[in-house]
Amino acid sequence: KRMLREEPPDLLVLINSRDFNLRIARLAKKRGIPIIYYIAPPAWAWPDWATKRTARDITKVIAIFPFEAELYRKVGADVTFVGHPLVGKARPNLSKSEAYEKFNLSSSHPVIGLLPGSRAYEIDNLLPIMLRAAAKIKMSLKGVQFLLSVAASVFGEKINRTVRRSGIEVKVTNNNIYDLMSVSDLIITASGTATLEATCLATPMIVVYKTSLSTWILGHILVKFPYVSLPNILAGRRIVPELLQFRATPNRLANLTLSLWGDCKKLEQMKIELNKVTRKLGEPGAIERAARVVVKSLPS
Numbered sequence: 001k002r003m004l005r006e007e008p009p010d011l012l013v014l015i016n017s018r019d020f021n022l023r024i025a026r027l028a029k030k031r032g033i034p035i036i037y038y039i040a041p042p043a044w045a046w047p048d049w050a051t052k053r054t055a056r057d058i059t060k061v062i063a064i065f066p067f068e069a070e071l072y073r074k075v076g077a078d079v080t081f082v083g084h085p086l087v088g089k090a091r092p093n094l095s096k097s098e099a100y101e102k103f104n105l106s107s108s109h110p111v112i113g114l115l116p117g118s119r120a121y122e123i124d125n126l127l128p129i130m131l132r133a134a135a136k137i138k139m140s141l142k143g144v145q146f147l148l149s150v151a152a153s154v155f156g157e158k159i160n161r162t163v164r165r166s167g168i169e170v171k172v173t174n175n176n177i178y179d180l181m182s183v184s185d186l187i188i189t190a191s192g193t194a195t196l197e198a199t200c201l202a203t204p205m206i207v208v209y210k211t212s213l214s215t216w217i218l219g220h221i222l223v224k225f226p227y228v229s230l231p232n233i234l235a236g237r238r239i240v241p242e243l244l245q246f247r248a249t250p251n252r253l254a255n256l257t258l259s260l261w262g263d264c265k266k267l268e269q270m271k272i273e274l275n276k277v278t279r280k281l282g283e284p285g286a287i288e289r290a291a292r293v294v295v296k297s298l299p300s
Contacts, residue, residue, distance in 0.1 A: 083282020
């Protein structure tokens with residue numbers, strides 16, 4: 001409050017962090033400071049009245065998703081779609097042959113990546129399901145190799161302990177997630193940013209998610225789309241399978257994985273659809289385009 005009062009900026013740029021930034025926006029608006037919101041509160045996950053209030057409190061939205069731009073325009077916001085910053089950034093550091101060597105994998109056997117998420121509750125809910133499914137997959141898919149990503153190093157020991165207790169041979173890594181995705185024939189992933197990263201790399205995926213019952217019910221009430229994963233939302237239809245809440249079981253996950261692996265045409269079609277979705281996210285250079293919007297918005 002003191003900074004806005006004593007040293008008001010010519011323009012305020014807010015990035016993500018919905019709860020904190022919306023309070024700042026209301027204070028800045030009272031002082032007549034123009035406000036740009038980059039990576040605004042997700043309009044698809046909040047009721048219309050909340051999105052309308054956000055649009056009322058800010059001057060411009062810089063959108064990273066086309067459907068986000070559309071939803072904010074519907075409530076009267078001034079919106080510029082610049083594309084997603086992952087486009088052109090989500091790429092592996094290693095060639096596929098280098099990645100096989102780095103992760104000590106055989107190129108002659110299937111590689112399945114496991115990405116249980118970066119939050120404690122995701123790891124608690126999803127990792128055991130993934131590992132039990134892995135045990136079932138291993139019984140049917142000869143030579144299959146599992147590569148598990150540690151998204152947050154703070155959970156490294158917890159993940160390693162869970163893997164050891166499972167008795168399943170899984171290679172655990174905290175190396176570049178894009179190298180893991182590019183070397184994997186298929187990934188099993190929590191819903192979230194990882195699904196978009198895999199989309200940019202055209203890596204086939206199965207999306208799994210499970211949360212508390214109250215959160216699940218609230219999500220059904222608020223979310224405006226019939227899907228939870230970003231590739232499906234962007235495509236406007238189901239292009240990657242989702243196993244959610246009560247359907248997220250080891251048996252279903254194992255059976256779906258084996259079914260997909262046995263259908264090369266379906267995997268190839270999924271890659272084609274993921275490439276189509278990536279094109280909807282715009283060209284590389286989204287951050288630079290966002291910066292130009294900010295510069296053009298500065299008071300003269």
